[in-house]
Every structure is written in C-alpha cells, then in structure tokens.
Amino acid sequence: MRCHLTGALAVHVNSSPPLPRQTEEQVSAMLSEAGRIVSRMKTPQSTLTALLDRLRQNLSALKRDEIRERLKREVSAALTANRIPPGMIDTITMVFVNLLMEGSDLPCVQPGDSIILYLKCGSVLILLRLRGMVLSGVLLRLFSEVIKQFIRSRSRIQLLIRTEDYDFSLNFLRIVAGKSVCRLLYCAQQGSKYRYHPSLPFPLSAPAHSFPFPSPSLSSPPLPCPPLPLEVGPLNPAKGSGGTL
Numbered sequence: 001m002r003c004h005l006t007g008a009l010a011v012h013v014n015s016s017p018p019l020p021r022q023t024e025e026q027v028s029a030m031l032s033e034a035g036r037i038v039s040r041m042k043t044p045q046s047t048l049t050a051l052l053d054r055l056r057q058n059l060s061a062l063k064r065d066e067i068r069e070r071l072k073r074e075v076s077a078a079l080t081a082n083r084i085p086p087g088m089i090d091t092i093t094m095v096f097v098n099l100l101m102e103g104s105d106l107p108c109v110q111p112g113d114s115i116i117l118y119l120k121c122g123s124v125l126i127l128l129r130l131r132g133m134v135l136s137g138v139l140l141r142l143f144s145e146v147i148k149q150f151i152r153s154r155s156r157i158q159l160l161i162r163t164e165d166y167d168f169s170l171n172f173l174r175i176v177a178g179k180s181v182c183r184l185l186y187c188a189q190q191g192s193k194y195r196y197h198p199s200l201p202f203p204l205s206a207p208a209h210s211f212p213f214p215s216p217s218l219s220s221p222p223l224p225c226p227p228l229p230l231e232v233g234p235l236n237p238a239k240g241s242g243g244t245l
Helices: 019-040 047-055 062-081 086-101 124-137 136-150 163-177 177-185
Strands: 007-015 108-111 116-121 158-161 187-190 193-195
Touching: 007 124, 007 136, 007 163, 019 062, 019 086, 019 108, 019 116, 019 136, 047 062, 047 086, 062 086, 086 136, 124 136, 124 163, 136 158
Parallel strands: none
Antiparallel strands: 007 116, 007 158, 108 116, 187 193
C-alpha cells in the first residue's frame, strides 16, 4: 500500500535493540487493523463522527476533555468488539484518540527498515499539529507504550521524520490547498518567542532543530511557528522537547 501518495506523513519508529522482523510485521498488522476499525466508525450518523464535528467548534478545555473521554469509550469498545488483543486495547485507544483530537488518523502501518507509520494529513495545519506531537514527545510516548506492551520489554524507542517525507507531504498539501495556505507557513523569531509574521518567506530547507512546539486545538487560529525541522531524530529529554524513552 503506497500510503505516501495521499500526502500522509511517514514517521519511522526505530527500536534499540532492533525488533525482529516478525515482531515488526505483527505490530504493523495490529495497528493497521486498528486503523481500519476506527476508519469504519466514521459513518455519517455515527457517534464518533458527531464527536469529531463538535471538536471543530470553539470549545472550552473542559468540553474538549469530555469529548476526549467519550472518544476513549467509543474507540475502546470498537477495538474490543473487533478482537484487538485485550492487553493492547488501552494503549492503542490512546494512540487513536490523540490523533483524532488533532484531526489526524493512522490509515496504514508498514514494516520496513523500521515500523513506518503513515499519519493522515488533511491540511497543512494538521501537518503542523502532527509535527508538534512529535517534537513535544507525545507521539513518541504513545507509540512507545504500544510497542513495549506488545514485546513486554523496555526497549529504547525513537521516532524519525525524514526530510524528503516531510517535504513531500508539505508540498502535496500546499498544492491541494492553493497559494492561500502559504500565509500559514510564515513566521519570525523575536527574542526567545516566535510570532506570526505574514511578510517573511517560509524556509523549505531549514536545519534540524529541537524545540518545544505546543499542538493547537482544532478550534484555534493558526499558531506562530519556528522554522521547520525537516529531519527529526531523537530529541533531548533534558531540554523538555521529547526524546527516546
């Protein structure tokens, strides 16, 4: 399945020591099946669709937390009914709930040189949110818990976004959205804070950086952004921006 053709962002999950090929295939198959289960829940009249529609509104933090809890119940029940291993239900539920809250999904997972997650990006803003989940360490923690629960050992897990994969997704989404999306991608640095600035060009070949980047809510306006780190390796936990677990 060539998921990258949809503009999905490829995120590589590396483990130290490396996982056996059979284990990578089993984890990939389990997450792919979970992704299909969640996708089938998105029917026009479903509870899941209604909850996701509510997330597009300007909600308070309390209301968003309530929706998160309801999403957990819906996803967990669907995974249980479709025979995802009982011991994996909680960790996989948290993966999909967090992705759904940010407008994303996991349509495909493939074994390769590592486990490759293809995260659905419906817009440039969602791509920025996913980048924020990587740099904040949220995505690393979620998938680390899944893998460690599956193999029942304490491996070191690393997430990697390759420059060419990020560029492909970004350029695909820019073409689909048209020129108006470019204003979202402009930013400037003032002192130690980043602020939105509509007159500066967006650096497509920025050097790799490690910095915290909070993920905005679906109802938030576009946030200021620092230059994109087009290649993200293991981040330094001491700096509070993510890392290997």
